[in-house]
Amino acid sequence: MVMAHELTHALQDQHFDIEPWVKAARPNDDARKWLAKAVLEGSAMAGMLEYELKGKGLKFKGPARI
Numbered sequence: 001m002v003m004a005h006e007l008t009h010a011l012q013d014q015h016f017d018i019e020p021w022v023k024a025a026r027p028n029d030d031a032r033k034w035l036a037k038a039v040l041e042g043s044a045m046a047g048m049l050e051y052e053l054k055g056k057g058l059k060f061k062g063p064a065r066i
Contacts, residue, residue: 001048008047012040
């Protein structure tokens with residue numbers, strides 16, 4: 001699971017050059033920087049869950065929409 005999470009970050013970096021996002025997301029008072037960190041980690045968590053559920057014959061459909 002952890003490897004799936006970290007590989008998702010590697011793919012993010014290959015396709016979106018996430019280093020500036022990671023630097024911007026370092027702790028401070030700017031809400032936009034926290035948002036960037038949340039997007040990166042949320043995507044990696046979704047990849048990790050998809051990997052774990054696939055082994056059980058299930059599929060992660062993503063967050064519920066309100």
